[in-house]
Amino acid sequence: MEQSRMLIVDDNPEIREVVTVLLEGEGFCLEEAADGREALEKIKRNRYDLVLLDIMMPGLDGYQTCMEIRKRSNVPILFLSARTQVEDKTFGFSCGGDDYLPKPFSYPELIGRVKALVRRYHVYQGSGAEKNEKKLCCGGLEVYPEKGTVWRNDKEISLTDTEFSILCLLLKHRKQIFSVEHLYEAVWEEAYYYGAANIVMVHIRNLRNKIEEDPHAPKIIRTVWGRGYRCD
Structure with a gap:
């Protein structure tokens, strides 16, 4: 290897x-x-x-x-x-x-x-999978988990691996609400700590700026006030 x-x-x-x-x-x-x-x-x-x-x-x-x-x-x-x-x-x-x-x-x-x-x-x-692999779709997005790519209208959207990890996690568990703590521990693979909420919020904001048509009125990654985030 x-x-x-x-x-x-x-x-x-x-x-x-x-x-x-x-x-x-x-x-x-x-x-x-x-x-x-x-x-x-x-x-x-x-x-x-x-x-x-x-x-x-x-x-x-x-x-x-x-x-x-x-x-x-x-x-x-x-x-x-x-x-x-x-x-x-x-x-x-x-x-x-x-x-x-x-x-x-x-x-x-x-x-x-x-x-x-x-x-x-x-x-x-790092995967070499082709674009015809199994995909996740939401709000006009086509997400290819194995290849690590996101497309909209045949145009690729550039995400960091952390942003991609968050998006895939939410899309693979549609309608499930992820608390900030659960999201952090699942993506960062370490125990939640004070201050991690800011980390999650910043990455969610960056991700929305890239994938949402209107980041101020998101339709893909929704906030469930007081509980967390979900993809419908």
Whole structure:
């Protein structure tokens, strides 16, 4: 089986070295970038299964780098940052990040987040299935779970793997109401914690902006006030 390739982007060489040693010890292949511009150049030339991205960097910061990456790739992005305020995390997800791990982080935390993101990416983005596979349909969308693609009127809609995971979960369980806690634990594959509600809400908002004709009056992903979300 081919090794998963990852890019660690951090202006601190010691952080890059530590993360590289830890993840290579788990069998992953690591490359390094010292800033956002170098990271973007590498992403132009190479395919990665995960980008680990610092926020406070000279030149392009992590948020700006994340937005630029999202213009060309749906590779999972894990923020690694000493900025731990809720608004920092929320803005990171709004920029297109998939997960956020505060510094200093523990070895088990890092490995757990990395493996979960790579596993989801391979499930939803790595298959070679054809467009005529079994599909899920809702509100004019055609969703192909095995290939990891979403279409409307023969035009593909670009989603991150986290957004795709949320959409598939709701579509596979039509009319079932998912609480924020249930949705988080099912998609992120870890225990719900204080602050995770903001993570879910930001991803739902980003997803609606991409798939709904009117994100302010959603017809695909509906909010059941006080209970959670569902697809009718």
